[in-house]
Amino acid sequence: MERTNSTPVTEFILTGIPYPPKLRTFLFLFFLVIYTLTQMGNLIIFLTVCIDPQLHARPMYIFLGALSVIDMGISSIIVPRLIMNFTPGIKPISFGGCVAQLYFYHFLGSTQCFLYTLMAYDRYLAICRPLHYPVLMTSKMCCLMVTGAWVAGSIHGAIQAILTFRLPYCGPNQVDYFFCDIPAVLRLACADTTVNEQVTFVDIGVVVATCFSLILLSYIYIIRAILRIRTADGRQRAFSTCGAHVTVVTIYYVPCAFVYLRPEANSPLDGAAALFPTAITPFLNPLIYTLRNQEVKLALKRMVGDRTTMSKN
Structure with a gap:
């Protein structure tokens, strides 16, 4: 609907998530702890993959290192601004800051979708075509695929930001959300x-549906291959290599589909659902991959052991 007020908006006010005033201090500390642990956990995994010689040359862990960088980025874009909403006073975000937040969120979010798809393809090759895996999934090919995911994600984010902010914004400037996202911002145009x-x-539907369909197809072939393994121990090891990926894909895609793939979505649950890809999933990813991955745990122990030895010497 057209609005008569022609004064261009220079800043936006993010209303944040609704909460009882008595919980302000608790929520401030809760999300501060979540953010701190998210950065620490993902940084530890990234450094472990980079430093440990048994991990940094293997495609699966190159993908995991890239995922850690994305999780740190998404958390840093969204959570500090969310934390500010639990402090007294109005803290507006500039028009340019809103554009940047929307762009980088969709850039990193779509890159994460592509990365999850590549990780599923990597597991498919490792389990269904183990003899061809060393030839098809080399470190160089893995790095090229990760680079392609970043480039495709940046293009997707740019398209979304340009489409959203090509429209005039002339007031009101109150975004009924905890960050600048497409549905909430468009309501002010x-x-x-x-x-x-x-x-x-x-656009988002094609990205999400395509990535999810490819992941689902990969796991159909993976499950068929696992069920053909004769020993229970072999099936257990095969399932364990995929369990962490299936878990993070589920807790990422379901909330995203709820927020973006419903026409004219404006539900109070949108904010709660959006907390998963922006705050909860980046926090859980290091825990899921560390607790369910024996090689990562061994690499962490080697790092701690090496530092202990160096300190003693």
Whole structure:
């Protein structure tokens, strides 16, 4: 709907997530701890993959290192601004800051979708085509695939940011959300947003549906291959290599589908669902991959053991 006020908006006010005032201090400390642990956990995994010679040349762990960087980025883009909403006073975000937040969130979020798909393909090759795996999934090929995911993600983020902010914004400037995201920002536009909503729905829908379909197809083949393994121990090891990936894909894709793949979505649950890909999943990823991956745990022990030895000497 067109608005008569022609004064351009220079800043936005993020309302944050609704909460009882009595819980302000608790929520401030809760998300501060979540953010701190997210950065520490992902940084430890990234450094472990880079430093440990048994990990940094293997495709599976190159993907894991890239995922840790993305998780640190998404958390840093969203959570500090969320924490600020639990402090007294109004803290607006500039128009340029809102553009940057939306761009980087969709850039890193779509890159994460592509990365999850590549990780599923890596597991498919490792389990279904083990003899061809060393030839098809070399370190060089893995790095090229990760680079391609970053480039595709940056293009996707740029498309979404350009489409959203090509529209005029002339007031009001209160974003009913805890960060600058497409559905919440479009509601403030002083122009018809039908085309934007349709393009956004199709664009994000294509990315999410394609990535999820490829992941699902990969795991259909993986499960078929695992069920053909004769020994229970062999099946257990094969399932364990995929368990962490299946877990993080589930807790990432389900909330994203709920937020973006519903036309004219404006539910109070959107904010709660959006907390998963922005705050909860980046926090859980290091725990899931560390607790379920024996090689990562052994690499961490080697790092701690080496530092202990150096300190004693």
